[in-house]
Amino acid sequence: MPRFFVDALKFRTRVFIVGTAAGVLSLLPLAAQAQAAFPAKTITIIVPFSAGGTTDILARVVGQYMSRDLGQPVVVDNRAGAGGNIGAQAVARATPDGHTILMGTVGTHAINQSLYKKLAFDPIKDFAPLSRVALVPNLVVANPAQPFKNVKELIAYAKANPGKVTFGSSGSGSSIHLSGELFQHMAGVEMKHVAYRGSAPAVTDLLGGHIALMFDNMPSAIGHVKSGKLRALAVTTPKRSPALPEVPTIAEAGVPGYEATSWFGLLAPAKTPAPVVARLNASILKALADPEVKKKMLEQGAEPHGEKPEQFAQFIQAETAKWGKIVKQSGATAE
Known part of the structure; x- marks a missing residue:
């Protein structure tokens, strides 16, 4: 031929x-x-609060490990505002390919829909839950210059000076805010709430003496407690934290039955393909099982907590009902 x-x-x-x-x-x-194609580029974790707060700290710790596991950069994008709603909305509207995910919180996915009259997204329908990341106690911390040294003294002072005690939060409707509202309701005191765009700027003002106290997430406050710059009064969980075993619970310290626990978890936009959700879930679980990641989180007072997407989805629904009742009982509002 x-x-x-x-x-x-x-x-x-x-x-x-x-x-x-x-x-x-x-x-x-x-x-x-x-x-087969995932991940094809940089993965962005949108943190709906400012840099330096607990949500930001956890995202960076877990994201660093996920980057190594997935073989692509994992970066954090802070989009603070409206109690976390701005960042959450951005992810709800993002392309559902797994490259943009959210570090959600008890605020963005269990509290805000009861606190705000109208949201631009549905916390349940617009997201594909990946996994919870951590359970975190809130820590009642005060500027050392304040005249109260424990919860009983705080209650006595607040009752004698209605509205004089100021407490800061990471934003209206955040778990930090509602922890304070629940305390007022159960302790029978009146304090003044001051909302910030994230925990970090609130802590800065607390250190400077511009506000009296905070019901802050432990990871963003524990370092200042250990250095003596802030005074720890109590933790908001039913049991004491191993990170600060000498600090009593609020229930022990004078308000029986008080409990408020924060949680954080990663979510993707709804309609993200199931194999991508599974790949991200596997990476998160591997990160939370890594000894170095666990050590970093525990040192900050955060308890690593991983689970399957369907378990996280069920948990979110249960938390929505629970916090809806707390919002109603406390009379808290963000508008």
Whole structure:
């Protein structure tokens, strides 16, 4: 056979093979294609609060490990405002391919829908839960210059000076805010709430003596307690924290039955392909099982907590009902 015809035949064969491969790929389910391609670029964790707060700290600790596991950079994008709603809305509207995810909180996914009259997103329908990341006590911390040294003295002082004690929070409707509102309701005191755009600026003002106290998430306050810059009065959980075992619970210190626990978890936009959700979940669980990650979180007073997406979804629904009742009982409002 003339060489010209042999070369032509080889060319047609190559074209057929390439074309067939492309055809087979096009027949694969979109979910399988997404799994094969994921992650194809940088993954962004949107933190709906300012840098330096607990949500930000946890996102960076877990994100650093996930970057190594997934083989792509994982970066944190802080979008603070409206009690976390601005950042949450951004993820709800993001392309559902797993490359933009949210470090959600008890505020964004269990409290805000009861606190705000109208949200631009649905905390349940617009997200694909990936996993919880941590359970975190709130820590009642005061500027050392304040005249009260424990919860009983705080209650006595607040009752003698209605509205004089100021407490800061990471924003109206945050778990930090509602922890304070619940305390007022159960202790029968009146304090003045001061909302900030994140925990970090509130802590800065607390250190400077511009506000009296905070019901802050432990990771963003524990360092200042250990250095003596802030005074720890109590933790908001039913049991004492191993990170600060000498600090009593609020229930022990004078308000029986008081309990408020914060939690944090990662979520993707709704309609993110199931294989991508599974890959992200696996990476998160590996991160939370890593000894170095666990150590960093425990040192900050955060308890690592991983679970399957369906378990996280059920937990969010239960928390929504629980905090809805607390919001109603406390009379708290963000508007």
